[in-house]
Amino acid sequence: MLRATLLFVCLCAAVLTARAQTALDPALLERVRALAETAARAAAPASARVAVEIGQLDARLRLAPCAQVQPYLPPGMSMWGRTRIGLRCTEGSTRWNVTLPVRVAVFGKAVVATGPLPAGVNLSQDQLAMADIDIAAEPGAVFTEPGLLVGRVLARPLAAGDAVRAPALKSRQWFAAGETVQVLAVGEGFSVASEAQALGPGLEGQDVRVRFESGRVASGRAVGERRVELLL
The missing domain is CATH 2.30.30.760 (SH3 type barrels.)
Known part of the structure; x- marks a missing residue:
């Protein structure tokens, strides 16, 4: 009975240690959020609203204690949609480098389909409208002038409310x-x-x-x- 109790206590301690090793300080999370927002705004329209949702580190990670963790933008990583922020230990017994998943939403006005549209349709003014959407939700540039899309041909179908993005149009x-x-x-x-x-x-x-x-x-x-x- 004593041996079983000791084993249970050891297991609990291991779980708590693992959680502590992968937990992130709230101040660090705010720095991550600010870094992602700044990078997203650099490529966003001036009137756009940016929202950052921070994920969690892989629970299997075993990170050594670190006195200073520096968030950074991984090279070539876009700060739109589902992406990642780098975290590296700069002051600790063991230097480590991991990435933290984040989701960056960029809300702004863009042209959307007023109803379902099949591939091959020639776009007309009454098929297009402006709406406030997450322009970072999918890849591809959006449009802010419906008139520029009149006469363009869809390369793939769109559902009602879908943004008309550049990849959805046939090349002229x-x-x-x-x-x-x-x-x-x-x-x-x-x-x-x-x-x-x-x-x-x-x-x-x-x-x-x-x-x-x-x-x-x-x-x-x-x-x-x-x-x-x-x-x-």
């Missing part, structure tokens, strides 16, 4: 292969306009090769009706 073809296009070559402090022949179709936002009258071939981006931008 600005010109065909063989057409003469205006090429704007842009460098640091200068820009030069000239004409060239498109060697492929100019799809919205995609690179296309063009041939100049001199015979030189270059690659630029299709940015508009018979227009290519070439960054030098």
Whole structure:
């Protein structure tokens, strides 16, 4: 009986120790929240509202005691939607580095579908409305001007209230292969306009090769009706 009691006490102590090792100080959590909010606001519209929901560390972690924990933004990690904040021990017997899950919501006005829309539909004004949504809930840029979407074709279906995001739209073809296009070559402090022949179709936002009258071939981006931008 005594041995069983001692075993139970040891197990309880182990559980409490594990919890203490993965628990985070409230002040540290506020620093995490502030870091995530600041990073999210840097990419959000000025009028947007940011809300951060902080998750929990993996309960299986066994972190050594640390006098100073520094939150940081992992390289290449976007602070929109479901993401992670880094935590590293800078003052402790054992230096450790973990990540903490967070969910960042960014509420702002965006164009949404007024009703269910099938793929392939040509968007009209009455199918679009403005609504306050979490623009960080899904990947893809949103739109804030319904008029800019009139006549665009949906690449996938949308439910009522869904945001019309860039990936949901079919790419526009600005010109065909063989057409003469205006090429704007842009460098640091200068820009030069000239004409060239498109060697492929100019799809919205995609690179296309063009041939100049001199015979030189270059690659630029299709940015508009018979227009290519070439960054030098």
